[in-house]
Amino acid sequence: MDEFGFRPTHVAPPDGLPSWAAPDPAQPASPLDPLLPLQLLGRAGDWAQVLCSNGWTTWVDGRLLLSLPGAPPTATGPPARTADPRPALAEAEGALARYRSLLEDLAAGGVDLETFRDRARGLRIGLVVDGERLWVFDPVHDRWTYCDGLQLHTYAVGDRPRLPDSGRPAAGTPNAGRPPDAGEPTRLVEP
Incomplete structure (x- = not known):
């Protein structure tokens, strides 16, 4: 049993955060104050259901939540890391390789410009490395x-948060409807 009634896992961004009564852009609610402590209750696609420090529950764009550090790891186990940057780098490398291959096919005359555009449609790459910053x-x-x-x-x-194509999950269902390739969800860890 946790000795704290409310243990925040995140805070709202410094500019505050819009909120919604349900994971639906047509149901806006009062915006959250800047840096308001929040506890993540569940996710539905890009949406996150949060419990605010004042006891209010609402839905927000989960991609904008700022994570708080968790409790320190116990001496018996190794420290846990979340959101490892290496898979994101591997995805960027793969996307760049696909784009380079398309350019080589175009330059060699293997495909025409229209085919190049069709095959490149939807391909998105973004990577900036500046010393130790990424x-x-x-x-x-x-x-x-x-x-x-x-x-x-x-x-x-x-853009605004969106539900996965599989439909709307039941309210309060943690990680319901998350696509299997959406990466590691934020984990709630009991002390």
């Missing part, structure tokens, strides 16, 4: 992430 585009979640050397943090998102 920004990488995550096409699965339509967001830019920033790596501090240990883990990825959301930097910016492209």
Whole structure:
């Protein structure tokens, strides 16, 4: 049993955060205050259901939540890392290789410009490395992430949150409807 009644896992961004009564852009609710402590209850695609420090539950764009550090690991186990940047880098490398191959086919006359455009449609790549700093585009979640050397943090998102194509999950169902390739969800860990 946790001795704390409310243990935040995230905070709202410094500019505040729009919220919705349900994971539906047509049902807006009051915006959340800047840096408001939040506890993640569940996810549905890009949406996140959160419990606010004042006891209010609402839905937000989960890609914009700022993670708080978890409790320190116990001495008996290794420290756990989440949001490892290496899979995002591998995805960027694969996308770049696909684009390079398309360019080579176009330059060699193997495909015409229309075919090149058709095959490149939907391909999105974004990567900036500046010394120890890294920004990488995550096409699965339509967001830019920033790596501090240990883990990825959301930097910016492209559009409003959306549900996965599989439909709307039941309210409060953690990770319901997450596509299997959506990566590791935020984990809630009991101390």
